Structures are given as C-alpha cells and as structure tokens.
Amino acid sequence: MSKVIHDLIILENRQPGPEYHVLVCKAPETLPVCYPGQFAEVAVPSSTHAFLRRPFSIHNVDYQNNTISFLIKMVGQGTRTLGQLPTGTVLNAIYPLGKGFSLNQAEPVLLVGGGCGIAPLLFLAKTLKLNGYTVHCLLGGRSADDLVEIPEFRETAEVYLTTEDGTQGEKGFVTQHSIFRELAGFTRVFACGPEGMLRAVALASRAAGVSCEVSLENNMACGIGACLCCVVETRKGNRCVCTEGPVFNVLDLKGWESPQEVADNCPVI
Amino acid sequence: MPDLSTTLHQLSLKNPVMTASGTFGYGKEFSDFIDLASLGGIIVKATTSEPREGNPYPRMAETASGMLNSVGLQNKGLDYFVKHIYPELQQINTHIIANVSGSTIEGYVEVAEKMAGLDHITAIELNISCPNVKQGGMAFGTSVTSALEVTRAVRKVYPKTLIVKLSPNVTSIVDIARAVADGGADVLSLINTLLAMAIDAEKRRPVLSTVTGGLSGPAVKPVALRMVWQVSKAVKLPVIGIGGICNATDAIEFFLAGASAIQVGTANFINPRVTTDIIKGIEDYLLRHNLQTVRELVGSI
Ligand SMILES: Cc1cc2nc3c(=O)[nH]c(=O)nc-3n(C[C@H](O)[C@H](O)[C@H](O)COP(=O)(O)OP(=O)(O)OC[C@H]3O[C@@H](n4cnc5c(N)ncnc54)[C@H](O)[C@@H]3O)c2cc1C
Numbered sequence: 033m034s035k036v037i038h039d040l041i042i043l044e045n046r047q048p049g050p051e052y053h054v055l056v057c058k059a060p061e062t063l064p065v066c067y068p069g070q071f072a073e074v075a076v077p078s079s080t081h082a083f084l085r086r087p088f089s090i091h092n093v094d095y096q097n098n099t100i101s102f103l104i105k106m107v108g109q110g111t112r113t114l115g116q117l118p119t120g121t122v123l124n125a126i127y128p129l130g131k132g133f134s135l136n137q138a139e140p141v142l143l144v145g146g147g148c149g150i151a152p153l154l155f156l157a158k159t160l161k162l163n164g165y166t167v168h169c170l171l172g173g174r175s176a177d178d179l180v181e182i183p184e185f186r187e188t189a190e191v192y193l194t195t196e197d198g199t200q201g202e203k204g205f206v207t208q209h210s211i212f213r214e215l216a217g218f219t220r221v222f223a224c225g226p227e228g229m230l231r232a233v234a235l236a237s238r239a240a241g242v243s244c245e246v247s248l249e250n251n252m253a254c255g256i257g258a259c260l261c262c263v264v265e266t267r268k269g270n271r272c273v274c275t276e277g278p279v280f281n282v283l284d285l286k287g288w289e290s291p292q293e294v295a296d297n298c299p300v301i
Numbered sequence: 302m303p304d305l306s307t308t309l310h311q312l313s314l315k316n317p318v319m320t321a322s323g324t325f326g327y328g329k330e331f332s333d334f335i336d337l338a339s340l341g342g343i344i345v346k347a348t349t350s351e352p353r354e355g356n357p358y359p360r361m362a363e364t365a366s367g368m369l370n371s372v373g374l375q376n377k378g379l380d381y382f383v384k385h386i387y388p389e390l391q392q393i394n395t396h397i398i399a400n401v402s403g404s405t406i407e408g409y410v411e412v413a414e415k416m417a418g419l420d421h422i423t424a425i426e427l428n429i430s431c432p433n434v435k436q437g438g439m440a441f442g443t444s445v446t447s448a449l450e451v452t453r454a455v456r457k458v459y460p461k462t463l464i465v466k467l468s469p470n471v472t473s474i475v476d477i478a479r480a481v482a483d484g485g486a487d488v489l490s491l492i493n494t495l496l497a498m499a500i501d502a503e504k505r506r507p508v509l510s511t512v513t514g515g516l517s518g519p520a521v522k523p524v525a526l527r528m529v530w531q532v533s534k535a536v537k538l539p540v541i542g543i544g545g546i547c548n549a550t551d552a553i554e555f556f557l558a559g560a561s562a563i564q565v566g567t568a569n570f571i572n573p574r575v576t577t578d579i580i581k582g583i584e585d586y587l588l589r590h591n592l593q594t595v596r597e598l599v600g601s602i
Pocket residue numbers: 071082086087088089090102103104105106107108109110111112148151152248249250251252278
C-alpha cells in the first residue's frame with residue numbers, strides 16, 4: 033500500500049459547528065485505497081506559524097467523486113488557517129498514513145468519539161455499514177456545539193449523544209452515558225478523542241471484558257516513521273504512533289490498565 | 302548537462318545531496334516518494350552498541366521556523382542493525398553511511414569496528430554530540446580533549462572514510478574541528494542540533510520531557526553557514542554542510558561557504574521529495590550561471 037503526495041483542491045469548506053470545519057477535497061488522480069483510522073499529513077498553506085505539517089484523520093472518502101474530507105477542530109493557528117481556506121485552494125497532503133481500525137470483528141461494535149475524535153469515526157461507521165454491520169455510535173462533547181456531523185452519522189449508525197453541560201443528549205462524560213451500562217453486550221469498542229477520555233473508555237471496556245481499540249493523537253513531525261518523535265510506550269517498548277498506530281489495541285499500551293493514570297488525566301472532552 | 306559529482310575523501314558521490322541522520326530513517330520510509338538511488342548518499346539513523354528506547358514522550362516541539370527534538374538516539378542496537386537492517390540497506394544503490402553514536406569510547410569503537418566489516422556501508426559519521434557518561438554527561442563534541450580522544454580511538458579501528466559530525470554547542474567550533482582533524486578524521490560534517498528549550502506558557506512547564514532538546518530547521522541555517530565557513534577556512538578537510546537546508550539556494554550558499562556536499566534534515570519532514578527538488582535546483586543553478594561543475598562553487602567566498 034503506497035503513500036502519495038497530492039495537491040488536493042478544496043471543493044467545499046463547510047462549518048458544521050462554531051469550532052469545526054469540514055474540508056472536502058478533490059484528488060488530482062485516482063484516490064489510493066484508504067482505511068478508516070488512517071490519516072493525512074497536511075501542509076498549512078503560506079503559514080509562517082505552522083512550519084510542520086498537521087496530521088488529520090480521514091473523515092470521509094468518496095471513491096466515486098474522487099474526494100477525501102477532513103473534519104478539523106480549530107485549536108491553534110494551523111487549524112484556524114486551514115478553516116479559513118476558500119474553495120479552490122490547493123492543499124498539499126501526504127496520505128494514507130498509519131494503520132487503521134481492525135475491520136473484521138464480530139457484531140455488535142460500539143464507536144465512541146469525543147471532540148475532534150469524531151473525525152475518523154464517520155469513515156469507520158460507513159465502512160462497517162458497507163460490510164453489513166449494525167453500527168452503534170456514541171458521540172460526546174463539552175456542549176452541543178461539539179456535536180457535529182450528527183445527520184451524517186445517523187445515516188449509517190445508531191447514534192447516542194452526550195454533553196458535559198447537558199445541552200444535548202445525556203449530561204456527563206461519555207463513559208457516564210447509559211450505553212456504557214450495556215457495554216458487555218458489545219464485542220468491540222473503537223474510540224477516538226482526548227487521551228483522558230480514551231483512558232476512561234479503555235478502563236470501562238476492560239472492566240466489561242470488551243476488546244478496545246483507540247486512535248491516539250500524539251504530536252508528529254514527519255508522519256512517516258522517519259523522526260521517531262511521536263512514540264507511545266507499548267509492551268514492546270516505544271513505538272511510532274504514525275506507523276504502528278495511530279490505532280492501538282489498549283492491551284498493547286503500557287500503563288493503560290491502571291485507574292491511577294485516569295485520576296491524573298481527568299476524563300474531560 | 303552540468304556535472305554534479307563530488308568527492309569526499311575516498312567517496313565519489315553522484316551528487317552532493319545527502320540526507321541527515323535521524324531525519325530519513327533507513328531510507329525505506331521515503332521510497333514511496335523518491336528514487337533513493339538518485340541521492341548522493343544516505344546517512345542512516347544513529348546506531349549504538351546496545352538497543353536504546355530513547356527519551357519519554359513528548360520529544361518534539363515546533364518552534365519558529367524550526368523544531369526541537371529529544372528523541373535520544375532510539376535504535377535497536379548494533380546486532381539488530383547488522384542482522385536485520387543492513388540486508389535491506391544493501392538493496393539501495395547509493396552511499397550508505399552509518400551514524401555511529403555512543404555514551405562511552407568503547408561503545409563508539411565497537412560500533413565503528415563492526416561497521417568497517419560491512420561492504421555496503423562506505424563510510425561512518427561519528428556523532429560526537431552524544432553525552433559522555435564518564436564525563437558527567439557532557440557531550441564528547443564539546444571539549445577538545447574528548448573530541449580528539451574519541452576520534453583517535455575510532456580511527457584506529459576504522460580504515461574507510463571517517464566523517465566526524467561536529468556539535469555547534471561550543472565556544473569555538475574551529476578548535477574542535479582542529480582537534481578532530483588531528484585525531485584522524487577524513488571529513489567533517491556540521492552542524493548537529495543547537496541545544497534549546499521550549500516552554501508551554503499555559504501549562505507552565507517545559508514542552509519536552511527532557512526539558513532541553515536540539516533545535517533544527519531553517520532557524521539554524523545562518524548559524525550553520527557561519528560555522529561551515531569558519532571551519533572550512535581553518536581546516537584542510539572536506540566539509541559537509543548541514544543545518545536548515547530546504548531548497549537548492551540554501552544548498553548553494555553552503556557550497557559557497559566551503560561545503561563540498563550537504564545533508565538535508567528537517568526539510569524531509571515537510572516535503573519528502575525535497576532532496577530530488579534540491580538536486581534538480583542545483584543543476585538549474587549551474588546552467589544559469591554557466592558553471593560546468595558544482596565543485597567550482599565550493600569555498601568561493
Ligand atoms: C493521527 C492524528 C489524527 C488527528 N486527526 C485530527 C482530526 O481529524 N481533526 C482534528 O481537528 N484534529 C486532529 N488531530 C489533531 C491535530 O493534528 C491538531 O489539533 C493540530 O495539529 C493542531 O495544529 P494547530 O497549528 O492548530 O495548533 P498548535 O498551534 O500547534 O497548537 C495549539 C494548541 O493545540 C494543541 N494541540 C496541538 N497538537 C495537538 C494534537 N495533536 N492533539 C491535541 N491537541 C493538540 C496544543 O497543545 C496547543 O494547546 C489529529 C492528530 C493526530 C496525531
């Protein structure tokens with residue numbers, strides 16, 4: 033599976049929430065085969081601030097129209113610059129990078145996303161549905177403003193919502209949602225979001241005896257395994273999140289089994 | 302067609318563009334993007350005698366026109382290199398240069414000796430920016446005595462082209478360069494990263510787990526140019542220029558300052574094809590300036 037560098041062209045830049053932008057981009061040649069959980073390293077055009085590329089999960093792929101999209105949360109100058117790009121702008125991207133989620137699982141599966149961690153889950157949900165799965169998807173955020181792309185998710189999955197302030201869905205952290213009481217009924221959990229949330233989901237899955245895969249968002253310089261800056265501590269030693277992840281089975285991650293760690297990294301979204 | 306070839310001691314390079322250690326993996330990471338054989342050479346990531354896990358995450362901080370890293374020489378060690386990595390490197394049709402690192406002189410010597418027996422490794426680059434455990438962690442390359450000592454020890458066991466890579470974190474790089482030349486180096490490469498720091502004001506703590514790290518990228522280029530110029534004037538060994546090179550113009554500036562060849566580091570992260578762009582750009586420059594060879598530029602200011 034080879035990686036490409038493409039000058040993508042932004043066909044559409046919509047804002048599904050105050051802090052989020054979806055960039056739908058056309059590829060200059062046939063899209064390479066992409067898997068859910070894989071990401072792209074995107075160059076921020078004419079930015080003196082964002083010197084390095086920025087990693088973004090593949091949010092959606094449309095092979096028929098040859099488009100790939102990214103869901104980007106505005107957190108700093110790089111993402112803000114990307115959010116303001118008009119249609120027609122060229123976006124240089126290296127993709128598809130990393131290893132995605134394991135797709136050959138028994139039903140039923142639960143997808144859990146928080147904040148910009150929602151991004152890879154749409155592509156994952158669509159792919160699972162295409163493979164004949166019934167997909168359950170729990171999306172969480174600080175407030176209703178963080179719950180973006182809900183109509184798109186509803187087309188492919190059974191959707192559950194939660195917000196910390198109770199402005200939409202159940203009130204609380206994702207792990208406090210009522211679906212977590214039925215966790216043992218699922219065969220696998222796929223989660224993406226802030227590390228505190230992922231650790232809480234990992235613990236709950238462990239307690240319920242459900243296998244769990246998480247997508248990590250470590251800082252990256254190269255995205256292709258050349259710099260060794262993005263490592264996570266695994267049972268086999270330090271491993272690059274950009275090549276051996278970003279998706280990991282939580283059993284492979286060191287220190288993810290202890291509740292102590294979660295107390296230190298309070299599960300906020 | 303202008304002639305891009307150049308020589309570094311016993312090495313004949315098809316062109317003067319190489320990749321810097323720690324920024325290009327073992328080459329294969331870039332094989333989807335460029336033809337590795339088109340490079341003048343590849344300096345693969347550091348090898349130490351024992352496997353090293355490196356420093357804890359976070360190991361990277363982006364800064365103005367550059368980045369800090371504190372990877373800490375993560376590698377699988379010499380035995381693994383010889384058994385599993387070297388066979389793959391043998392498939393790459395250009396100079397493969399091993400970056401030899403260590404925390405003791407014995408460690409350096411062990412790696413250098415083993416590398417000498419590998420035919421496809423045509424030279425080694427001694428990374429003397431590593432902390433010397435016996436000297437309380439002060440880098441070998443920051444004292445004239447320890448730089449001389451480690452070069453001399455490796456010279457004894459390494460008959461092929463010995464490149465010594467200088468640390469910029471010194472008062473006088475010329476003094477270190479002279480010491481290393483006395484120790485028997487064939488070629489000098491410079492610069493390694495500049496010791497630096499980044500702080501997260503919101504969290505009120507250092508960004509890197511190690512507090513300090515090495516600065517690289519365009520931010521260091523003026524410092525690197527100055528050092529290459531000083532060293533090439535003072536020492537009669539060929540010099541490889543490294544530091545912030547992002548395009549052909551940057552490379553030409555290093556040739557003018559006295560470098561016979563260059564290495565591209567951090568720029569590979571931003572554009573994995575940057576090296577081939579640079580090779581093409583140097584060719585265009587030579588044509589534009591009516592020069593037959595890249596060698597005519599070297600040290601011409
Ligand atoms: C594999 C991977 C996939 C990702 N997918 C997505 C995605 O689909 N959508 C999306 O919006 N974001 C995603 N991210 C996070 C995204 O890369 C960062 O938010 C982005 O790089 C920040 O750039 P910036 O210039 O705006 O922020 P900076 O100016 O670099 O930083 C601003 C603030 O954001 C924080 N920040 C920086 N990088 C990250 C990060 N990696 N994770 C969390 N906080 C960060 C910094 O600590 C700082 O407080 C992903 C990250 C990885 C590693």
